[in-house]
Amino acid sequence: MTIGTIKELLEAEVLCGEDCLDADVHSACGSDMMSDVLAYVKDQAVLLTGLVNSQVIRTAEMMDMVCLVFVRGKKPTQEMIDLAADSGMAILATDMRLYEACGKLYVNGLVGNGRKL
Amino acid sequence: MSESLTFHFDVDGEDFTSAGQASVQVKKNLRRLGIPPEIIRQVSIAMYEGEINMVIHAGGGEADVIVSEDKIEIILADKGPGIADVNLAMQEGFSTATDSVRSLGFGAGMGLPNMKRYTDEMTIDSVVGEGTTIKMVVNL
Numbered sequence: 001m002t003i004g005t006i007k008e009l010l011e012a013e014v015l016c017g018e019d020c021l022d023a024d025v026h027s028a029c030g031s032d033m034m035s036d037v038l039a040y041v042k043d044q045a046v047l048l049t050g051l052v053n054s055q056v057i058r059t060a061e062m063m064d065m066v067c068l069v070f071v072r073g074k075k076p077t078q079e080m081i082d083l084a085a086d087s088g089m090a091i092l093a094t095d096m097r098l099y100e101a102c103g104k105l106y107v108n109g110l111v112g113n114g115r116k117l
Numbered sequence: 118m119s120e121s122l123t124f125h126f127d128v129d130g131e132d133f134t135s136a137g138q139a140s141v142q143v144k145k146n147l148r149r150l151g152i153p154p155e156i157i158r159q160v161s162i163a164m165y166e167g168e169i170n171m172v173i174h175a176g177g178g179e180a181d182v183i184v185s186e187d188k189i190e191i192i193l194a195d196k197g198p199g200i201a202d203v204n205l206a207m208q209e210g211f212s213t214a215t216d217s218v219r220s221l222g223f224g225a226g227m228g229l230p231n232m233k234r235y236t237d238e239m240t241i242d243s244v245v246g247e248g249t250t251i252k253m254v255v256n257l
Contacts, residue, residue, distance in 0.1 A: 035224065035228065
């Protein structure tokens with residue numbers, strides 16, 4: 001699925017990374033707890049979250065993610081957007097809740113990593 | 118690369134917003150050195166967790182990353198409160214983080230176990246009231 005398709009499915013606004021919309025991504029994860037993202041995520045390219053602070057961007061960067069989606073109408077600060085743009089990440093923002101946003105992407109083929117603990 | 122290369126950082130304990138800057142810089146430096154991506158990921162996640170810990174628990178500290186021919190060492194030293202029971206602190210889910218830290222998305226009690234998981238060696242040297250030094254090694 002491309003980042004552009006994620007934008008369409010989630011009726012999202014693109015806050016940075018317009019030039020990445022054609023990039024292909026193969027799996028995603030959703031969490032408001034960055035500790036869990038750092039502990040359990042492996043090779044997912046997209047993070048959906050309702051948490052807004054600069055550590056969300058850094059966590060995504062550490063995990064080599066290419067796209068961040070803020071849910072529940074949350075908007076990052078300009079400083080966060082700049083930080084993401086610097087590392088070549090796309091940021092989308094949607095009014096959907098986390099569960100619904102993840103569900104929409106999942107049924108359209110964007111899976112998790114399928115692992116259990 | 119026959120000689121080792123050291124990157125030194127002062128980690129500011131006052132500012133949660135800037136926490137992780139050293140790890141981001143290390144990631145960039147390692148990329149420039151042509152270190153394999155999977156190794157870079159291990160080093161940067163382990164260091165980022167440690168850096169967050171230093172900011173949350175210890176009021177900052179110092180970080181050194183030493184790149185040599187066969188390994189990358191990460192040394193994180195702080196003068197914080199120390200860890201009273203290291204074995205307990207290593208248990209997944211154990212955390213002394215405050216609710217305000219949790220509201221920032223951290224404090225799940227996964228930091229130290231995660232640092233161990235992403236590195237080949239990890240030693241914790243901690244004295245209550247004096248501080249903590251954590252040394253991690255990722256083999257190349």
